Amino acid sequence: MPPRPDLGPKPRLGFSGSRLERAAERRSDAAALAGLAADARARAYVVGGDLIVMKKSLPLNDPLFTLSEARALGPAAETIFLGHLDGAGRFGHGLAPAAAEALKARDDLLVTDLRSIAVQGLVAPEHLPPIAEAKAVLHWHIRHRFCPNCGTATQAVDGGWRRDCLNCKTQHFPRTDPVVIMLAIDGERCLLGRSPRFVPTMWSCLAGFIEPGESIEDAVHRETREEAGIACGRVVYFQSQPWPFPTSLMIGCHAEALSRKIVVDRTELEDARWFSKDEVVTMLVRNHSQGLTTPPPMAIAHHIIRAWVEDEISFD
Numbered sequence: 001m002p003p004r005p006d007l008g009p010k011p012r013l014g015f016s017g018s019r020l021e022r023a024a025e026r027r028s029d030a031a032a033l034a035g036l037a038a039d040a041r042a043r044a045y046v047v048g049g050d051l052i053v054m055k056k057s058l059p060l061n062d063p064l065f066t067l068s069e070a071r072a073l074g075p076a077a078e079t080i081f082l083g084h085l086d087g088a089g090r091f092g093h094g095l096a097p098a099a100a101e102a103l104k105a106r107d108d109l110l111v112t113d114l115r116s117i118a119v120q121g122l123v124a125p126e127h128l129p130p131i132a133e134a135k136a137v138l139h140w141h142i143r144h145r146f147c148p149n150c151g152t153a154t155q156a157v158d159g160g161w162r163r164d165c166l167n168c169k170t171q172h173f174p175r176t177d178p179v180v181i182m183l184a185i186d187g188e189r190c191l192l193g194r195s196p197r198f199v200p201t202m203w204s205c206l207a208g209f210i211e212p213g214e215s216i217e218d219a220v221h222r223e224t225r226e227e228a229g230i231a232c233g234r235v236v237y238f239q240s241q242p243w244p245f246p247t248s249l250m251i252g253c254h255a256e257a258l259s260r261k262i263v264v265d266r267t268e269l270e271d272a273r274w275f276s277k278d279e280v281v282t283m284l285v286r287n288h289s290q291g292l293t294t295p296p297p298m299a300i301a302h303h304i305i306r307a308w309v310e311d312e313i314s315f316d
């Protein structure tokens with residue numbers, strides 16, 4: 001067997017490891033928030049639905065605007081307090097999606113979706129976590145303008161971290177939707193699948209939303225059985241990743257496969273099959289003979305797969 005190629009230093013996981021101090025205690029302190037907003041070092045990320053607005057720059061674009069620059073781009077549907085970086089306030093300025101779309105016509109701005117920004121590395125990596133934070137919370141605001149309890153219009157409070165219903169007095173908080181993403185392992189082979197949404201050459205871990213009343217382990221067992229017909233035993237938590245499309249948390253796991261015969265659920269997956277460790281190595285380093293690939297380094301699936309390839313995980 002040829003020696004495995006050196007995979008090099010571990011890549012950075014996208015959207016995680018925020019440098020911001022969220023300073024939750026300041027969210028309800030209007031004077032503190034006003035002081036942070038008035039400070040000359042205050043900056044805002046500008047988000048319009050799925051679109052992020054950046055100042056064009058080389059080699060990396062600049063996603064930070066002064067608060068007056070942000071306001072000049074268009075009125076904010078919501079402004080949220082993201083936290084501070086060494087005392088400099090960071091805010092999310094939520095434009096109407098159509099207003100962000102219209103900014104694509106400007107030569108000095110780059111307006112594109114967050115997935116492209118992360119995959120293509122269009123901004124410095126430290127900006128990805130606060131942009132993910134801003135996008136997820138601003139998306140929640142768009143979807144929670146009315147109280148789910150009584151239907152009355154709700155009002156944003158606490159720097160954008162709560163919406164209150166003034167009629168029935170219910171408080172609503174931003175939500176996160178947990179997703180399990182797992183690699184089922186059978187010795188020197190692992191189970192990868194293809195969603196019809198993937199680029200044609202890409203294979204990845206199976207994944208699915210955790211349902212109410214379900215543990216992480218239960219969800220790993222159920223999703224792997226439903227999508228590929230594979231029964232799993234032991235489940236080991238690996239790492240997690242905020243996934244702001246729109247408000248998920250990816251919970252990465254490795255699972256011990258107990259069965260081998262794959263039965264693909266064609267409504268969920270285009271295909272699923274076993275891959276040898278040697279084949280997966282060529283996919284990670286992008287020299288597979290048929291051009292097959294794993295997801296990009298910014299995605300947790302890449303890290304889950306790589307950890308198994310690098311023998312950090314074994315159920316033997």
Ligand SMILES: [Zn+2]
Nearest residue numbers: 147150165168
């Ligand atoms: Zn209400």
